Amino acid sequence: MTTWLDVPDDHLYGVDNLPYGVFSTAADPTRRVGVRIGDLVLDAGAVAAIGREAGLVGDGPDLAAVWQTPSLNAFLALGRPAWTTARAWLSEILRDEAHREGVSPHLHPLDDVTLHLPVEVADYVDFYASEDHASNVGKIFRPDNAALPPNWKHLPIGYHGRAGTVVVSGTDVVRPTGQRKGPNDPAPVFGPSIRLDIEAELGYVVGGATALGTRVSVDEAGDHLFGVVILNDWSARDIQAWEYVPLGPFLGKSFATSVSAWVTPLEALESARTALPGQSDPQVLPYLRGDAFGLDVHVEVTLNGTVVSRPEHAGMYWSPAQMLAHLTVNGASIRDGDLFGSGTISGPSRETRGSLLELTWNGTEPLMLDDGRTRGFLEDGDTVTMTAWAPGPRGARIGLGEVTGTIRPAV
Ligand SMILES: O=C(O)/C=C/C(=O)CC(=O)CC(=O)O
Numbered sequence: 001m002t003t004w005l006d007v008p009d010d011h012l013y014g015v016d017n018l019p020y021g022v023f024s025t026a027a028d029p030t031r032r033v034g035v036r037i038g039d040l041v042l043d044a045g046a047v048a049a050i051g052r053e054a055g056l057v058g059d060g061p062d063l064a065a066v067w068q069t070p071s072l073n074a075f076l077a078l079g080r081p082a083w084t085t086a087r088a089w090l091s092e093i094l095r096d097e098a099h100r101e102g103v104s105p106h107l108h109p110l111d112d113v114t115l116h117l118p119v120e121v122a123d124y125v126d127f128y129a130s131e132d133h134a135s136n137v138g139k140i141f142r143p144d145n146a147a148l149p150p151n152w153k154h155l156p157i158g159y160h161g162r163a164g165t166v167v168v169s170g171t172d173v174v175r176p177t178g179q180r181k182g183p184n185d186p187a188p189v190f191g192p193s194i195r196l197d198i199e200a201e202l203g204y205v206v207g208g209a210t211a212l213g214t215r216v217s218v219d220e221a222g223d224h225l226f227g228v229v230i231l232n233d234w235s236a237r238d239i240q241a242w243e244y245v246p247l248g249p250f251l252g253k254s255f256a257t258s259v260s261a262w263v264t265p266l267e268a269l270e271s272a273r274t275a276l277p278g279q280s281d282p283q284v285l286p287y288l289r290g291d292a293f294g295l296d297v298h299v300e301v302t303l304n305g306t307v308v309s310r311p312e313h314a315g316m317y318w319s320p321a322q323m324l325a326h327l328t329v330n331g332a333s334i335r336d337g338d339l340f341g342s343g344t345i346s347g348p349s350r351e352t353r354g355s356l357l358e359l360t361w362n363g364t365e366p367l368m369l370d371d372g373r374t375r376g377f378l379e380d381g382d383t384v385t386m387t388a389w390a391p392g393p394r395g396a397r398i399g400l401g402e403v404t405g406t407i408r409p410a411v
C-alpha cells in the first residue's frame with residue numbers, strides 16, 4: 001500500500017483517485033470541502049489549516065480558507081496550477097506516514113457524513129456527442145429525415161439547460177407536469193409526463209474563469225477542465241417532443257438534472273485518456289483540432305436494482321476539450337462552476353444505450369426487470385442509479401461515485 005491508511009491501492013477510491021465533494025456531519029453541520037479516501041472523508045480545510053500553521057502547505061493560495069466554504073467554487077476559481085499543487089499536497093499527506101497523527105482526527109467515516117451538491121452550478125450546457133445516441137433519437141423523433149442532422153459532424157451540438165435545478169445524487173425527482181401532444185392528438189393535453197426517462201452522461205466541471213471576448217482553445221481546455229461527475233439528464237420525452245421545435249429542449253429537461261456527489265479530478269483520469277474514435281470524414285475546422293483526448297469511462301445504469309445498460313464513454317465522437325473550445329469560440333466567457341454534459345452515452349449495441357427511449361425504442365420494446373416487471377418509461381417509485389469507473393494506474397480502477405434518484409408522483 002502506498003498510503004498509511006488502511007486503504008489498498010486497488011480500492012476504487014484509493015490514493016490515486018482523491019475526488020472532491022462537499023460534506024457536513026451531525027456534529028458540525030457546516031458545509032465544507034471533503035476529499036474521499038477509501039470509505040473515509042478527509043476534512044480538507046481543517047487539515048489545510050493545520051498544515052499552514054505547521055508551515056507544511058507553503059506559499060500559494062490559502063487552501064484552508066478556500067476549502068472551508070460550502071461549494072468547490074472558490075477552489076475552482078484558483079485554476080490549474082493551484083489544483084495541481086493542492087492535489088500533490090493531499091497525496092503527500094495521505095502517503096507519508098509522518099502525517100498520520102495530524103491528519104487522522106480529520107477523517108470521517110463516509111457513513112457519518114451527509115454529501116451535498118459539490119458545485120454551485122454557474123451555467124449548465126448539455127451536449128449531444130454520441131453518434132449512436134443522436135442517430136437513434138433522430139430515427140425515433142424524426143423518422144422522415146436523415147438520422148443525423150447535417151451539422152452534427154461539424155460541431156458539437158448543445159443546448160443551454162437550467163443550472164438552478166442541478167441536484168445532488170439522492171435527491172428525489174418529482175414527475176414533471178406539462179403539455180404534450182401525440183402525432184394523432186387533435187390538441188395538446190396537460191398533465192403529468194407519461195414518458196419520463198433518463199440519460200446517462202458524464203458532466204464536466206469547469207474553473208479558471210475567462211474574460212468576455214476571449215476563447216479557450218482545445219489545447220488550453222485542460223487548464224479549465226477541473227473534473228468529472230456522473231450526470232443523469234432526466235427527460236420527459238412527451239413534453240420534449242411537443243415543445244422542442246424550433247428552439248430545442250426546454251421544460252422537458254429543466255425540472256431536474258442529477259449529478260454525483262464526488263467530482264473526480266481530471267488528473268485522476270490520466271490513465272483513462274484515449275484517442276477519439278475518429279473525425280476524419282469530415283475533417284473538423286481548425287478551432288476544434290488539437291489535443292482532443294477522449295476518456296475511457298465505463299458506466300453502469302440500474303433501474304430498481306436491475307442493470308439495464310453499460311454505456312462506454314470512450315465511444316463518444318466529440319471530446320470535452322472540443323466542447324469547451326466550441327462553447328467559447330464566439331467569445332462567451334466561462335465562469336467558475338460552469339458545468340457541461342457530454343450528452344447521452346450510447347453505443348452501437350442495445351445493452352450500451354444510455355436512455356430508456358433508445359433501450360425500449362420509444363416504449364415499443366419494454367425492458368424486463370429482475371423482479372419480473374416490465375418498463376417502457378419510469379413509474380413513480382422507480383429508482384435509477386448510475387455508477388462509473390475508469391482505468392487507473394497499475395491496473396487499478398478509479399471510481400467515479402454514483403448518481404441515484406427516485407421518482408416521486410407529480411404534484
Ligand atoms: O435529438 C433530439 O431531438 C433530442 C435529443 C436529446 O434529448 C438528447 C439531449 O439531451 C442531448 C444528449 O443527451 O445527447
Ligand SMILES: [Ca+2]
Nearest residue numbers: 126199233344
Ligand atoms: Ca442529455
Ligand SMILES: [Mg+2]
Nearest residue numbers: 233253256257
Ligand atoms: Mg436536465
